[in-house]
Each structure stands twice: as C-alpha cells, then as structure tokens.
Amino acid sequence: MNRTAQRSAGILAALALGAAGLAPLALAAGANAESGSYFERTATYPVHQNHPEGAAAQTAAEISTVSADGQTLIYTDALSRQIGFVDISDAAKPVGLGTLPLHQLGSAQDEPTSVAAFGEYVMVVVNTSTSYSDPSGRVDVVRIADRTLVHSIALPGQPDSIALSADGAYAAIAIENERDEDAGDGGLPQAPAGSVAILDTVGESPADWSLREVPLAGGTRENPEALDELAQAGLDTPQDPEPEYVSINARNQAAVSLQENNGIVLIDLPSGTITKAFSAGTVDLDGIDTDEDGKLDPAGSLLGVPREPDAIGWIQDRYLATANEGDWKGGSRGFTVFDSSTGEPVWDAGNSFEHLALSQGLFPESRAGKKGTEPEGLAIGEYQGTDYAFVASERGNFVAVYDMTDPRAPKYLQTLPTTNGPEGILPIPGRELLAVSSETDEAENGVRSALNLFSFGAAAPQFPQLSSDPHVPVPFGALSGLSANPADASQLFAVSDNAYQPRIYTLEAGTPATVESSMEVTEASVELDLEGLAARADGGFWAAHEGESGAENLLVRIDAEGVVQEEIALPELAELGKHGLEGIAATGSGEKEEVVFAVQRDLPGEDYVRLGKYLPAIGEFSWYGYQLEAAADGAWNGLSEITALPDGSYAVIERDNQAGPDAAHKKIYQVRLPDAAAGEMPLVQKTLAADVLPALQETSGWTQEKLEGLAVADGEVYVVTDNDAVEDATGETVFAHLGTADKVFDLAGPESSTEPSDEPSQQPGEQPSEEQSEAPVTEPTASPSQSPQRESGQPQAPTDAPQQSRPAEPEAGENLADTGANSFWLIPVGAVIALLGAAAAIKSSRARAK
Numbered sequence: 001m002n003r004t005a006q007r008s009a010g011i012l013a014a015l016a017l018g019a020a021g022l023a024p025l026a027l028a029a030g031a032n033a034e035s036g037s038y039f040e041r042t043a044t045y046p047v048h049q050n051h052p053e054g055a056a057a058q059t060a061a062e063i064s065t066v067s068a069d070g071q072t073l074i075y076t077d078a079l080s081r082q083i084g085f086v087d088i089s090d091a092a093k094p095v096g097l098g099t100l101p102l103h104q105l106g107s108a109q110d111e112p113t114s115v116a117a118f119g120e121y122v123m124v125v126v127n128t129s130t131s132y133s134d135p136s137g138r139v140d141v142v143r144i145a146d147r148t149l150v151h152s153i154a155l156p157g158q159p160d161s162i163a164l165s166a167d168g169a170y171a172a173i174a175i176e177n178e179r180d181e182d183a184g185d186g187g188l189p190q191a192p193a194g195s196v197a198i199l200d201t202v203g204e205s206p207a208d209w210s211l212r213e214v215p216l217a218g219g220t221r222e223n224p225e226a227l228d229e230l231a232q233a234g235l236d237t238p239q240d241p242e243p244e245y246v247s248i249n250a251r252n253q254a255a256v257s258l259q260e261n262n263g264i265v266l267i268d269l270p271s272g273t274i275t276k277a278f279s280a281g282t283v284d285l286d287g288i289d290t291d292e293d294g295k296l297d298p299a300g301s302l303l304g305v306p307r308e309p310d311a312i313g314w315i316q317d318r319y320l321a322t323a324n325e326g327d328w329k330g331g332s333r334g335f336t337v338f339d340s341s342t343g344e345p346v347w348d349a350g351n352s353f354e355h356l357a358l359s360q361g362l363f364p365e366s367r368a369g370k371k372g373t374e375p376e377g378l379a380i381g382e383y384q385g386t387d388y389a390f391v392a393s394e395r396g397n398f399v400a401v402y403d404m405t406d407p408r409a410p411k412y413l414q415t416l417p418t419t420n421g422p423e424g425i426l427p428i429p430g431r432e433l434l435a436v437s438s439e440t441d442e443a444e445n446g447v448r449s450a451l452n453l454f455s456f457g458a459a460a461p462q463f464p465q466l467s468s469d470p471h472v473p474v475p476f477g478a479l480s481g482l483s484a485n486p487a488d489a490s491q492l493f494a495v496s497d498n499a500y501q502p503r504i505y506t507l508e509a510g511t512p513a514t515v516e517s518s519m520e521v522t523e524a525s526v527e528l529d530l531e532g533l534a535a536r537a538d539g540g541f542w543a544a545h546e547g548e549s550g551a552e553n554l555l556v557r558i559d560a561e562g563v564v565q566e567e568i569a570l571p572e573l574a575e576l577g578k579h580g581l582e583g584i585a586a587t588g589s590g591e592k593e594e595v596v597f598a599v600q601r602d603l604p605g606e607d608y609v610r611l612g613k614y615l616p617a618i619g620e621f622s623w624y625g626y627q628l629e630a631a632a633d634g635a636w637n638g639l640s641e642i643t644a645l646p647d648g649s650y651a652v653i654e655r656d657n658q659a660g661p662d663a664a665h666k667k668i669y670q671v672r673l674p675d676a677a678a679g680e681m682p683l684v685q686k687t688l689a690a691d692v693l694p695a696l697q698e699t700s701g702w703t704q705e706k707l708e709g710l711a712v713a714d715g716e717v718y719v720v721t722d723n724d725a726v727e728d729a730t731g732e733t734v735f736a737h738l739g740t741a742d743k744v745f746d747l748a749g750p751e752s753s754t755e756p757s758d759e760p761s762q763q764p765g766e767q768p769s770e771e772q773s774e775a776p777v778t779e780p781t782a783s784p785s786q787s788p789q790r791e792s793g794q795p796q797a798p799t800d801a802p803q804q805s806r807p808a809e810p811e812a813g814e815n816l817a818d819t820g821a822n823s824f825w826l827i828p829v830g831a832v833i834a835l836l837g838a839a840a841a842i843k844s845s846r847a848r849a850k
Contacts, residue, residue, distance in 0.1 A: 036457040036458060036459050037384075037386070037413070037456075037457075038413070038414055038456075038457075038458040038459065038460060038461045039401060039414065039416055039434055039454040039455065039456050039458065039461075040454060040455060040458035040461070040462050040699075041416065041417075041452065041453070041454050041462060041699055041700045041701055042091045042092045042433075042453045042454060042455050042700055043091060043092050043093065043094050043451075043452075043453045043700050044419060044450050044451075044452050044453075044660075044700060044701050044702055045086065045094040045096075045450055045451045045452075045453070046448040046449070046450045046660065046661065047059045047061045047075065047077065047084055047086075047096075047448075047449050047450060047451060048441070048443075048448055048449070049096055050084050050085075050086060050096030050097070050098065050099060051077075051080060051084075051099060052098075052099070055443065057080060058079050058080065058441055058443070059077050059079055059080050059441050059448075059449045060077055060078050060079040060080070060439040060440075060441055060449050061075045061076070061077060061084070061424070061437040061438065061439060061449045061450065061451055062075070062076045062077070062078055062423050062424055062437055062439045063075065063076045063113070063114045063115060063161070063423070063424040063437060064076075064115065064424045064426045064435055064437045064451065065115045065116050065117040065122060065426065066088075066117055066426060066428050066435070067117050067122075067144055068117060068119060068120070070088075070428055070430050070431040070433070071087065071088065071089045072085055072086070072087060072088070072097070072144060073085070073086045073087075073088045073094070073426075073435055073451065074086075074115050074117060074122050074144070075115065075424070075437055075451065076112040076113065076114060076115055076124075076424075077099070077112070077449075078111050078112060078113070079441065080099070080101075081101065081102050081103070081108065081109070081110060081111055081112070082099040082100055082101040082102055082112070083099065083100050083102075083112055083115060083122075083124055083142075084096070084097075084098070084099045084100075085097035085098060085099070085100070085144075085147075086451060088433070088435075088453065091431070091433055091453050091455055092453075092700070094451065094453065100142065100147050102124075102126060104149075105124070105126070105140045105142070105149050105152070106126065106128065106138070106140070106152075107128065109128075110126045110127070110128055111126065111127040112124055112125065112126055112127075113125050113126070113127050113137075113159055113160055113161070114159070114160065114161045114162045115162075116162045116163070116164050116171065117144070118164060118168070118171070118201065119168075120143060120144060120145065121141050121142060121143055121144065121150060121206065122141075122142050122144050123139050123140070123141055123142075123162060123171060124139065124140040124141075124142055125137065125139055125155075125159045125160075125161075125162045125173060126138050126139070126140055126159070127158050127159060129158045132178070132179065132180040132183070132190065133180075133191070133192075135157045135158030135175075135177045135178075135192065136154075136155070136157065136158065137154075137155040137157060137158050137159040137175070138152050138153060138154050138155055139152070139153045139155060139159075139162075139171075139173070139199065140152050141153070141206040150205070150206050150207075151205070151206035151207050151209075153199065153206075153209065153211055154211075155173065155175060155197055155211070156175055156195060156197060156213050157175040157176075157177045157192065157194065157195065158175065158176055158177050158178060159173050159174065159175055159176065159197070160173075160174045160175075160176040160178075160243065160244055160245070161173070161174045161244070161245045161246050162174075162246070163246045163247055163248045163254070164201075164248070165248045165252050165269065166248070166250050167252070168201060169200070169201060169202060169252070169269075170198055170199065170200060170201065170248065170252060170269045170270075171198070171199040171201055172196060172197070172198055172199075172246045172248055172254040172256075172267070172269060173196065173197040173198075173199065173246070174194070174196060174243035174244060174245060174246045174256060175194050175195045175196060175197055175213075175243060176194050176242050176243055176244060177192050177193065177194045177195075177242065178242060179240075179242065179260070181328075186328065187237075187328055188236070188237035188240045188242070188260055188261075188328075189224070189237050189239055189240030190240060191221065191222055191223065191224055191240070192221045192222070192224060193215075193216060193217035193221075193224035193239065193240050193241055193242075194216055194217075194240075194241050194242045194243045194258075195213050195214060195215050195216050195217075195241075195243070196213070196214040196216065196243055196246065196254065196256055196265075196267055197211055197212070197213050197214075198211070198212045198213075198214060198254075198267075198269055198272055199211050200212065212272050214267055214272050214273075214274065215227075216230065216241040216243065216258075216265065216274075217230075217238075217239055217240070217241055219239070224239050224240060225239055226238035226239040227274070227277075229265075229274050229276075229277045230261070230263065230265070230277050232277075233263060233277040233278050233279055233343075234263075234279040235258065235261040235262065235263035235277065235279055236260070236261045236262045236263070236306070236329070237260070237261060238261060238263075240260075240261075241258050241261050241263075241265075242258060242259065242260045242261060243256045243257070243258055243265075244256075244257045244258065244259040244260075244309075244310055244311075245257045245259075245309075245310060245311045245312050246312070247312050247313045247314050247320075247380075248269065248314070249314040249317040250317050251317055252268070252269040252270060253266055253267070253268060253269070253275070253314075253317075253340075254266070254267040254268075254269055255312050255314060255320050255340065256312070257280075257309045257310060257311070257312040257322060259308050259309060259310050259325070259327050260308070260327050260328060262279060262280045262281075262306040262307060262308050262309075262329070262330065263277060263278065263279050263280055264277070264278055264279075264280060264309065264312065264320065264322070264338065264343070265277045266340060276340070276343065278338075278343025278344075279343075280306070280307040280308065280309050280322065280324070280336070280338075281306075281307060281345060282304045282305055282306050282307065282330070282332075283304075283305055283307060283332045283334075283348060283350070284301070284302070284303050284304065284305070285301060285302045285303075285305060285332065285333065285350065285351055286301045286351060287299070287300075287301070287351045287355070288300050288301065288302065288333060288351050288354050288372065289354070289358070289363065289365065289368040289372065289475075290302060290368055290369060291368055291369055292365065292366055292367070292368045292369040292370075293368075293501075294365070294499075294500055294501050295365070295500065295501045296358065296363060296365055296475030296476070296477065296500055297475075298351070298354070298355070298358055298473065298475065300368075305326075305330045305331065305332050306326070306329050306330030306331075306332075307322065307324040307326075307330060307331075307332045307336060308324060308325065308326040308327050308329065308330040308331055308332075309322030309323060309324050309325070309336070310322075310323050310324070310325040310375075310376045310377075310378075311323045311376060311377050311378035311379070311425075312378065313378050313379055313380040313389070314380060315337070315380055315387055315389070315404050315407045316387065316407060318339065318340055318341060318407075319337055319338065319339060319340065319346070319407040319408075320337070320338045320340050321335055321336070321337050321338075321378055321380065321389050321391075321404075321407075322335060322336050322338065322378065323335050323375040323376055323377060323378035323391055323392070324336060324375060325371065325374050325375055325376040325394065326371045326374070331371035331372075331374065332348075332349075333349075333351070333353060333354045333371065333372040333373055333374075333375065334348065334349030334350060334351070334352065334353035334354065334375060335348075335349050335353065335375055335378060335389070335391045336348045336349070337407050337408065337410065346407070346408045347407070347408055347409065347410060352412070352470070353373060353375060353391065353393070353400060354372055354373055355470045355471070355473050356398075356400055356412070356415060356470050357372075357373050357393060357396040357398070358470075358473040358475040359467050359468045359469060359470040359473035359474070359475070359515075360398075360415055360463075360464040360466075360467045360470075360733075361464070361466065361467070361476050361477045361479075361723055361726075361731065361732075361733040362393070362396040362397065362398050362415075362417070362477075362723075362726060362731050362732075363396060363475060363477070363726065364395040364396055364725075364726045364727070364731070365477075365500065365725060365726075366725070366726075366727055367395045371395075372395070373393040373394075373395055373396040374393060374394040374395045374396075375391050375392065375393055375394070376392060376393075376394040376423055377390075377391070377392035377394070377399075377422060377423045377424060377425045377436075378390065378391050378392065378425065379425035379426065379427055380404065380427070381427025381429050381434070382427075382429055383427075383429050383432060383456045384432075384456075386403060386404075386405060387403075387404040387405060387407075388401055388402065388403060388404060388413070388427075389401070389402040389404045389410060390402075390416075390425045390427070390434065390436075392418070392422040392423065392425055392436065393422070394421055394422065394423060395726070396726060396731065397417065397418050397419065397420050397421070397422060397438070397726060397730050397731045397732070398415050398416060398417050398418060398422070398731075399415070399416040399418060399422060399425065399436055400412065400414075400415055400416075401413040401414050401415070401416060412470075413461075414461040414463070415461075415463055415464060416434075416436070416452075416454055416463065417463050417464075417701060417730065417731075417732040418436050418438050418452045418730070419438040419440070419447070419448070419449070419450040419452060419701075419702050419730055420438055420440035420442075420447050420449075420729075420730055421438050421439040421440030421449075422436050422437070422438045422439075422452070423437060423438070423439050424436065424437035425437075432455060432456040432457055433453060433454065433455055433456070434453070434454040434455075434456070435451060435452070435453055435454075436451070436452040436453075436454070437449075437451055437452075438450050438451075438452060442728065445728035445729075446658070446659040446660060446662070446705060446728070446729070447728060447729070447730075448660060450702070452701075462699045463699070463732070464733070465512070465513065465733065465734060465735040465736065466507070466512075466513045466514070466515065466720065466733050466735035467512070467514065467515065468514060468515040468516070469514075474505070474515045474516065474517055474518055475518075476494075476496070476503075476505055476515050476518065476733075477496065477499070477500060477723050477725050477726065477731070477733070478496045478497050478499035478500055478722055478723060478724060478725045479494045479495070479496060479505070479708070479709055479720050479721070479722055479723070479733065480495060480496060480497040480530060480531045480532070480706075480708045480709070480722050481494065481495045481530065481531060481532040481533035481543070481544070481583065481584070481641065481708065481709055482494050482533070482641070482643075482709030482710055482711040482718065482719070482720050483533045483534050483535045483541070483643070483711050484535065484643075484711045484712060484713040484714075485506075485535055485713070486535055486536075486537050487535075489713060489714035490508060490509050490510065490713070490714060491506055491507060491508060491509060491516075491713070492506075492507040492509050492711050492713050492718060493505065493506060493507070493533055493535050493541070494507055494533065494709060494720060495521075495530045495532070495533040495543060496530070497529050497530055497531055497546075497722065498527065498528065498529035498530075499724060499725035499727065500725060501520060502520070502521040502528045502529075502530045503518045503519060503520050503521065503562075504518065504519055504521060504533065504541065504558070504562060505517070505518045506518070509713050509714065509716065509718065511737065513718075513735050513737075519561070519562040520562055521543075521558060521562050521564065522562055522563050522564065523563050523564045524545075524556065524564045524567070525564075525567060526545070526547075526552070526554070526567075528543075528545050528556065529545055529546045529547070530543045530544065530545055530546075530556070531544050531545070531546040531580075531581055531582045531583065531640075531708070532544035532581060532582060532583040532584035532597065532598075532641065532642070533584065534584045534585050534586035534595070534643075534644075535586070536586050536589070536593070537586075537587075537588065537589040537593070538589045538590065538593065539559070539560050540557065540558055540559040540560050540565070541557070541558045542555060542556070542557055542558075542584050542586045542595050543555075543556040543557075543558055543584065544556070544581035544582065544583060544584040544597055544598075545567075545581065546578075546579075546580045546581045546582065546600075547580055547581075548578060549574075549576065549577060549578070549580075550570075550573035550574050550575055550576025550577065550580060550603070551569070551573065551574045552580075553569075553570050553573055553576070553580040553581045553599075554567045554568060554569060554570070554581075555567070555568040555570065555581075555584070555595060555597065555614060556568075557616075568614070570612065570621070571621055572621075572623065573599070573603070573610075575603055575604050576599065576601075576603050576604075577601075579599075579600040579601035579638060580599060580600065581597055581598070581599060581600070582598055582599070582600040582638070582639055582640045582641065582708070583597060583598040583639060583640060583641040583642035583643075583652065583653070584596070584597045584598075584642065585597070585642050585643050585644040585650060586644070587644045587648075590617075591617040592617075593615075593616050593617065594613060594614070594615060595613070595614040595615075595616065596611065596612070596613050596614075596642060596644070596650060596673070597611070597612050597613075597614070597642065598610075598611055598612075598626075598639040598640075598641070598642040598652055599611070599612070599639065600638040600639050600640060601636070601638045602628075606625070607627070608625035608626055608627045608628070608681075608683060609625075609626050609628060609638065609639055610623055610624065610625065610626070611623070611624040611625075611626050611642070611650075611652075611671070611673070611684065612624070613673065623681060624673055624674070624681070624682055624683070624684050625681045625682065625683040625684065626639065626652070626671065626683070626684050626686065627683060627686075628654060629654065629665060629667075631656055631665070632656065632658070632662075632664050632665070635656045635657055635658050635662070635664070635665075636656065636657050637654060637655065637656050637657075637665055638654070638655065638657070639652050639653065639654055640653045640654075640655055640706065640707060640708045641653040641707075641708055641709060641710045642710075643710045643711055643712060644712075645670070645712060645741065645745055645747065646712070646715075646741060646747060647745075647747045648672070649670055649671065649672045649745070649747075650670070650671050650672070650673065651668055651669070651670050651671075651689060651710060651712075651745060652668070652669050652671060652686075652710075653666075653667070653668055653692075653707055653708070653710050653719070654667050654668075654669055655667070655705075655706075655707050656705075657705060658705060659702065659703055659704060659705035659729070660702050660703055661703070663693065663696070663703040663704075663705065664693070665693075666691070666692045666693045666696055666707045667688060667689075667690065667691050667692060667693075668688075668689045668690045668692060668710065668719075668744070669686040669687060669688055669689060670686065670687045670688075670689045670745050670746060671684040671685065671686045671687075672684065672685065687746065689744055689745050689746075690717075690738060690744050692707055692719060692736070692738070695719070695734070695736045695738065696721070696734055696736075701730070701732060702730045702732070704721040704723070704729075704730070704732060704734055705721075705724075705729070706721055706722035706723075706724065706729075707719060707721055707734075708720070708721065708722040709721075709722075712741045715740055715741050715742070716737060716739070716740055716741065717737070717738040717739060717740070717741055717744045717745075718735065718736065718737055718738065719734075719735075719736050719738060720733065720734065720735045720736075721733055721734040721735075
C-alpha cells in the first residue's frame with residue numbers, strides 16, 4: 001500500500017470509529033443509540049435523470065405515492081406536466097422507470113397536482129383550468145403496470161391534494177379553486193369558492209366509482225355566501241373557502257385545511273356532511289429573525305400571527321397536526337397540534353422549529369422578513385408501534401422528526417436534511433422507508449429537484465455534524481474558513497463570508513462538534529468577504545478578504561475582540577478578476593510571524609494559481625506558483641483553503657465548482673514552500689494527501705460544492721463546507737473529522753523540517769514528476785456529528801499560552817496488558833529508530849547553526 005493509500009485508509013478507519021457513538025441533539029423518550037429509532041438517508045435521486053431530456057429538462061418532483069408492494073415510487077412533475085416512476089426496491093439505488101406525459105391522458109396543458117396509489121392503479125389528480133375564474137379538473141385512473149388510462153372522472157373545480165381512506169372505501173379531494181394573486185390586491189374573496197370532492201371507490205372497476213361534492217359555501221358559483229359553520233367558527237373570508245390539504249383518519253373523518261381562511265373543516269365521509277369547523281388561531285412569536293438584513297439575529301418578535309396551515313395530518317384519530325406555512329396574511333413558522341373534539345390547540349412549536357434551523361445552519365435569512373423557514377409539508381407515520389410527525393421546511397431544506405407518542409407533548413427526535421424545496425412527505429412504514437420530494441429545480445445554480453429516501457432503524461442520526469444549542473442557538477452558516485485555536489487544543493475558529501455580516505465562530509472540536517459562540521467583525525473600511533481565517537500565536541486573527549477585483553483583495557488583521565486593526569493590499573494582483581483570496585495560514589510570532597495565503601484562480605497569462613507569503617515584521621511579499629489539476633468539461637478547479645501543518649509544510653484544498661452528481665474534485669494536497677529565487681516564480685511541488693469526495697458523499701445526500709475550511713487541531717484534521725447561506729444550495733453543512741494529521745499527511749518524511757526544503761523547486765511550465773503525480777487513495781468517510789446543549793457567549797480568543805496536546809489513549813476494548821507480551825520484537829526496532837532520530841536531530845541542529 002502506498003503512503004497516500006495508507007493515509008486515506010487511516011481516514012476511513014478514523015471516520016468509521018468516530019461515527020459509532022453519537023447522541024441526538026435532543027433525545028426523544030424511548031429513543032437511544034441501541035434502539036435503532038432514527039432515520040438515515042439512503043439515496044438522493046435527481047428526477048431529471050428520469051426525464052427523456054436528461055439534464056436539460058426542467059423538473060419538479062412535488063407529491064409522491066408508492067405502489068401497493070412498496071417497490072415503485074410515483075411522483076408528480078408539474079413543470080414537465082407528467083408523472084414519473086422510480087424503482088425503489090433497493091432504497092440505496094433508486095432506478096428511474098420513465099415518465100407518463102399528461103398529454104397522453106388529456107391535454108399538453110394539463111398539470112398534475114397530486115397522486116395516490118390504490119391497488120393496481122394510481123389516481124392522478126389533474127388541474128385542467130383555463131383560467132382562475134373557470135376552474136376545472138379531473139382524476140385519471142392509470143394502471144401502474146402498463147401505464148394505460150383506465151378511467152377519467154371529472155371534478156367540480158381546480159383540485160389540489162388527495163387522500164385515501166385506510167379501508168379503501170373513499171378518496172377525498174380538496175377542490176381549491178385558488179385565487180389569482182395578480183387580481184386586485186391578490187386576496188380573498190375571489191369566486192368561485194372551493195369544495196371537497198368525495199370519490200366512492202366501491203365497485204368492480206374504476207368505472208363503477210362515483211363522485212359526490214361537499215360544498216364549503218352557499219349561494220351561487222358567481223356569488224358564493226358563507227356557510228354558518230364556517231362563519232361562526234371565525235374563519236377569514238368564509239364566503240370564499242380555499243381547501244388546501246386533506247387527511248383521513250381510521251373513522252373515515254376527513255380533516256381539510258383552509259390555508260387562506262386560517263381554518264380547519266371536518267367532514268364525515270360516509271354522509272358527506274360537515275361535522276365541525278374551527279379557526280387555526282394566532283400565535284405570538286419571540287426570539288425569531290424577522291429582518292432580512294444579512295444578520296442571523298433571532299431578536300425579533302411577531303404578535304397575533306395567523307397560523308394559516310398548509311399540510312394536515314391525523315394523529316391517533318383524535319388529534320390533528322398542521323404545518324403552518326402561511327400565505328397572504330400569516331404563517332407561524334412552526335407546527336401545531338389540535339384536539340379535533342374541541343378545535344383547540346394542545347401544543348404549538350412556538351419558535352422552536354425556527355431555532356432548529358438557526359442552530360443547525362439551515363435558516364434562510366433571505367426569507368427572514370417574510371415567513372422564515374416556511375413549514376409546508378407534514379405527514380404522520382407509524383414505525384414499529386410509534387407515531388412520528390415529519391414537518392418539512394420549504395425554505396430551510398429539512399424535515400424535522402418528532403415522536404408523537406403523546407400528541408400533547410411532541411418530542412423532537414432528529415433533523416433530516418433534504419434537497420431544495422421539500423414538499424411531499426411520504427411515509428412507507430411497510431418497508432420502514434420515508435420519501436421526501438423536493439421541488440426546486442435551478443440547474444444554472446447547481447440545484448436540482450430530487451427524491452430523498454431515508455430508512456428507519458439507524459442507531460444514531462447522521463445530521464447535524466455541526467450545531468449549537470437549539471434552546472439558546474448560536475446561529476451560523478456560510479463558513480468559509482477554519483483555523484485551530486493555538487490557545488486551546490480542543491477548539492477551532494471558523495469565519496463566515498459576505499453571505500452574512502462577517503462573524504468569527506468558536507467551535508468545540510470532537511464528536512460531536514458544536515458552535516459555542518460568535519463575535520462580529522467590526523471597523524473594516526470595506527464590506528468584508530472573509531474567505532479564510534488563521535488564529536495568531538500573538539492573539540487575534542489574520543483573515544483573507546476576497547475583493548471583487550484583484551486590487552481589492554486584502555490581508556486583514558483582527559484583534560481578539562473582532563476589531564479590524566490593519567488592512568494590507570496585495571501587490572501583483574491588480575489584473576485578477578473575481579476568485580481572489582481563498583485561504584490564509586499564520587505561523588510563528590513576533591518578528592518571526594509569517595502569513596501564507598492562497599489565490600483561488602489564475603491571473604491572466606499564467607497557467608498556475610498563486611500562493612503568497614507575507615512577513616509582517618518587514619512588510620515583504622514572496623510568491624509561489626501552484627499548478628491545478630485539469631478540470632472536467634464545463635467546470636473549473638481552484639484553491640479554497642490553506643493551513644499550516646506541524647512540520648512546516650502546508651495543506652491546501654483544491655476543488656471544482658460542481659455540486660451533486662457532477663462533483664468530481666474535492667482534494668487536499670500537501671505542499672512545501674521552496675526558497676524564492678530572484679526574478680523567478682518557483683512552482684511548489686504537491687502531494688495528494690486525501691480525496692475528500694467520499695466523505696462528502698458518505699451520507700448519500702446532495703454533494704456539497706464548497707469545501708472551504710481545513711484545520712489541524714490537537715493533531716486531528718477537520719474540514720467544513722460553506723452552505724452558501726441556504727441560498728442556491730441545499731444549506732447542509734458538512735463538518736468532517738478526517739483522522740490524525742500523521743495519518744492524513746506525510747509528517748515523517750526526510751524533508752519534514754521547519755527549514756525550507758533543499759530540493760530544487762519546480763518552475764512554471766514544468767510537469768510534475770512521476771513521484772509527484774496523484775496516487776490512488778482509499779475513500780475516506782465522513783463522521784456525523786451532533787451537538788449537545790451549550791450556552792452561547794463570546795469566542796475564546798487565542799493567547800500566547802497554548803495548551804499541551806492530550807496523550808493518545810488506547811482504542812476502546814484494547815487491554816494495555818496485552819500490548820506488551822507480543823511486542824518484544826519492537827524493542828530493537830525502536831532502538832534503531834531512536835538512534836536514527838538522534839542523528840537526524842544533530843544534523844538538523846548543525847544545519848541551523850550554519
């Protein structure tokens with residue numbers, strides 16, 4: 001095994017061991033690491049791969065259902081106006097089975113809104129409306145096996161969702177007749193009113209099924225009037241009800257959410273009568289982020305916010321859970337449990353749902369002034385005798401899971417990160433699976449609509465790998481640089497880029513990793529875009545500011561309180577466009593302090609990117625060339641981080657600009673800076689240390705593009721991704737422990753010294769020697785992390801008194817008494833190594849004396 005393969009194998013072993021003993025963020029009753037009561041992601045399937053046009057297609061997987069045998073997933077794709085079929089018999093390797101365009105069933109303008117599998121058929125709910133004022137729709141019954149149309153049933157208006165009763169006797173369809181948001185002020189009322197359609201699925205064939213309508217308003221189609229039940233319940237604009245979502249319990253009671261009306265209606269399906277209507281009510285919220293100002297600041301509040309529920313689900317036939325997304329007047333940024341017998345809320349999430357997002361790096365700050373996380377989707381599923389609620393954040397790209405054993409006191413279990421815009425949530429308890437359909441599709445931003453599959457029974461949650469206390473969150477995101485804390489071997493520092501107001505975060509290393517505190521960076525002369533951070537031995541920090549052009553790139557010295565003390569312009573970068581500074585490292589102290597930094601892309605006319613060294617004591621710069629690997633077609637490679645290693649060498653992250661299935665190059669290389677010769681640009685030699693792509697793919701999610709942080713703390717190697725502030729990205733932050741530095745890097749070779757290498761440097765234009773070329777590596781795996789509860793505060797700034805490294809401990813289960821008897825052969829080997837080490841030390845000291 002070559003040295004690189006050995007290091008990568010060590011990473012793999014370290015990550016596998018590190019993943020063994022994780023605890024959840026807040027443990028639900030009855031769930032523990034031995035019970036296997038957690039969900040883990042098994043696959044992320046971009047649905048454009050199932051489209052005839054492939055990557056060029058614009059798709060949107062919104063609502064899904066599964067065949068009776070649990071093997072075929074069927075989803076709506078409103079953008080492509082078709083439904084898709086996916087084989088999920090192997091939940092780790094879904095296989096596209098193609099699509100059924102709706103023009104084969106009716107018109108090319110038809111739009112699928114929902115699907116529900118029923119025996120050998122799938123009911124496809126179709127919006128056929130030609131205008132808001134003349135809504136229409138139908139249900140197409142399609143045989144799954146051959147995808148042929150068996151029967152079509154006309155609907156009395158524009159449909160939204162569908163639900164099937166457990167006994168197979170009924171299907172309930174919400175006839176929304178949605179309003180035109182561009183008409184007038186976009187609000188209600190706008191005729192015609194909505195209703196609920198009941199499909200009696202009794203008979204030998206779908207042709208025998210019959211349809212009944214339950215009106216939710218009186219009067220005429222053109223001039224609807226409010227029903228007494230809705231008006232007396234205090235619903236908003238009751239004369240124009242807009243049913244959104246429907247759920248059926250075991251008693252064949254349908255619960256229908258009226259989002260715009262901020263209400264809920266209960267219907268007895270056998271009789272088709274309204275049995276109850278009640279308002280969803282309002283909430284007061286404190287401790288939330290309400291301003292879109294570039295700050296993650298949960299100091300805002302909202303009073304009297306209408307819940308305006310979207311998805312709804314029955315719990316134990318009596319209770320109802322609602323995802324309170326909001327629409328034109330409200331949205332309470334959480335979910336609520338109602339007692340259907342009284343119509344009163346018995347539990348509300350308050351600010352806790354939003355605090356999950358803030359504490360796990362998933363809060364969409366660009367939506368702070370609107371509806372925040374926007375919990376839209378919700379489903380209830382029973383797994384191994386326990387009821388679980390799944391609540392999806394459309395803007396935060398996650399599903400929160402709750403143990404609903406006691407509906408009056410839900411217990412948070414875990415967070416499932418998804419691709420962008422999760423909407424449809426499909427429990428598949430028969431196979432202990434969960435499917436989440438994410439609808440957002442923006443190919444130009446590397447965001448694709450996808451199906452996310454999770455399996456039940458894991459011993460520990462995979463996510464988050466980095467978090468703060470959700471009860472007192474330290475919000476974070478867009479982490480663009482990582483640094484060890486020379487004053488505390490257990491801590492690291494991270495910095496955010498200009499996606500947010502720049503802040504420096506203190507992280508507690510280990511498993512799990514936690515965000516302990518943060519502080520704002522202040523008194524800069526420019527709007528900072530910090531793309532690298534290095535804690536100084538003398539206290540405070542060096543940071544790399546990436547300007548919009550080469551001349552605007554700066555080295556920034558920041559004190560321990562976050563105040564900018566110095567901004568240093570870089571020579572020779574004036575011709576550089578964007579993609580400037582992306583990483584910084586600092587070594588030494590006082591007059592011997594050295595600052596080394598990386599430039600992401602090459603300057604015009606140069607076939608290499610630059611590394612630079614700055615000596616603060618004398619204000620001197622030196623430059624070095626670094627040759628990137630060739631990028632795949634349509635991609636580019638660049639540097640995104642540099643960090644100092646214990647032996648005087650440096651490690652850099654070299655990555656491509658691709659995400660998801662297109663991500664191909666996420667690697668760490670080790671380099672040594674040669675002596676700079678006058679008039680020359682020495683080219684550094686690089687050695688592959690680790691391929692991080694397997695770590696980014698380990699949890700089967702959307703592979704993150706921006707691997708941007710790398711640090712060695714207490715002899716351990718850590719990396720972190722920049723989640724792009726949950727903007728044009730999934731928002732998932734990967735924080736991975738890659739293993740010990742001596743296993744990841746070559747710190748014991750003949751060149752390991754703090755002195756410059758005597759080897760001749762490679763010059764620009766030369767090709768790397770065979771020894772310098774990349775070697776195959778064993779795939780490392782990521783180590784999920786989960787955060788315990790911690791108080792927030794100010795970062796602990798580095799001082800001049802670094803702590804001693806902790807001694808290595810034996811692996812779990814290792815008996816120290818057993819390690820000696822069988823190891824006597826090591827004594828002579830050790831003696832030889834010691835003599836060689838002593839000789840090397842004498843030689844080194846003589847060299848320094850010269």
